[in-house]
Amino acid sequence: MNKILAIAKKELSIYFTTVIGYSCFAGFALLLGYMFNQYLTGFILQSQSFVQARNQAGLATLNLNDMVIAPTYYNALFLFLFIVPFLTMRLFADEKRMKTFELLMTIPTTPLQIVLGKYLAGVVMIGVICLIALIHPALLSIFTTDASGQGSGIEWVSVLSGLYGVFMMGCAFVAVGLLASALTESPIVAAFGAFVALLIWWLMSWGARTAEGWQRDILTYLAPPTHVEAAISGLFVTADLAFFLVAIVVCLFLCHRVVEAHRWQ
Numbered sequence: 001m002n003k004i005l006a007i008a009k010k011e012l013s014i015y016f017t018t019v020i021g022y023s024c025f026a027g028f029a030l031l032l033g034y035m036f037n038q039y040l041t042g043f044i045l046q047s048q049s050f051v052q053a054r055n056q057a058g059l060a061t062l063n064l065n066d067m068v069i070a071p072t073y074y075n076a077l078f079l080f081l082f083i084v085p086f087l088t089m090r091l092f093a094d095e096k097r098m099k100t101f102e103l104l105m106t107i108p109t110t111p112l113q114i115v116l117g118k119y120l121a122g123v124v125m126i127g128v129i130c131l132i133a134l135i136h137p138a139l140l141s142i143f144t145t146d147a148s149g150q151g152s153g154i155e156w157v158s159v160l161s162g163l164y165g166v167f168m169m170g171c172a173f174v175a176v177g178l179l180a181s182a183l184t185e186s187p188i189v190a191a192f193g194a195f196v197a198l199l200i201w202w203l204m205s206w207g208a209r210t211a212e213g214w215q216r217d218i219l220t221y222l223a224p225p226t227h228v229e230a231a232i233s234g235l236f237v238t239a240d241l242a243f244f245l246v247a248i249v250v251c252l253f254l255c256h257r258v259v260e261a262h263r264w265q
Contacts, residue, residue: 003109007117011091012124020090021125024083028076029132035075036136039068064144065158069137070232073162076133077228080166080173081198087125088177089191091118092259096185101262111259115252119178126170130163158234165231168244169224173198175251182258 015021047062049055095101109117141154180194181187205223208216220226224247227240 003113004117004120007109007114008120008124011118011121014090015087015121015125020087024087024125025129025132028079028083028129029135031079032072032076032133033136036068036072039071040140043067064140065155065234068140069154069159070162072136073133073166073232074225074228076166077169077225078202080170081195081202083129084122084126084170084173084177084198085180085191085194088122088174088181088194089187090181091122091178092181092255093184093187093190097187112256115178115182115256115259119174119252119255122174122178123171126167126174130167130170133163133166134159155234158232161234161236162232164236165228165240168231168241169228172224172244172247172251175248175255176201179251179255179258182255182262 043062043064046067050062092101137154137156137159141156144154176197177190177194180197181190184190184193201222201224204219205225208219208223208226211219221243224244227237227243230237230240
């Protein structure tokens with residue numbers, strides 16, 4: 001365990017002493033903040049129109065979680081398609097490019113420890129990014145109230161549940177990116193390969209819309225956004241957690257096999 005943490009610490013030190021980590025944080029915060037502002041503006045305009053029309057029934061249906069936080073989190077998932085390949089591209093590929101991978105293989109660690117250490121570093125980065133996404137509901141919690149005017153206008157159970165879904169999908173994406181990085185010596189190729197793989201995985205949900213019968217059922221199940229919908233709605237579904245855990249384990253297993261094969265070359 002100490003060796004895994006040491007490898008993760010080394011990778012995190014690279015993230016936080018170069019522009020890689022801060023670029024991801026800044027880009028995510030900027031884009032997500034813009035999207036959040038757009039949804040919040042739409043919410044305000046709609047509430048104002050209901051007030052002017054004295055539509056009390058319409059006002060009662062307005063919900064910040066459903067109209068602002070949930071769509072913002074869905075956009076966070078889409079941003080991961082671009083951020084995760086950038087985060088993971090150098091984890092193995094840069095080691096090979098700099099000819100330090102052979103040196104890494106000579107230290108008293110197993111390939112599995114190396115894979116888990118690097119993966120843990122990527123997961124920590126996803127965790128920090130998810131914390132950035134907490135800023136928006138925190139601001140709404142401070143400056144809004146519920147219909148009674150007493151409590152917060154935010155339902156924190158739904159917020160945290162949605163953030164858990166975003167985090168789990170991010171962790172699965174990191175596993176895919178790590179595998180792509182292990183397959184090449186070029187960080188650029190690794191980033192492109194991870195992006196293509198993640199995009200194909202994401203687009204399965206689009207394919208499910210035009211498919212029929214058992215094909216539609218399979219594509220719907222394999223599409224990662226399908227397994228985040230319940231969490232963003234405030235529900236914890238064990239099957240969704242199992243889906244992401246299986247995806248993570250499969251990718252890490254394949255990554256381990258690639259690293260181990262390289263060790264004996």
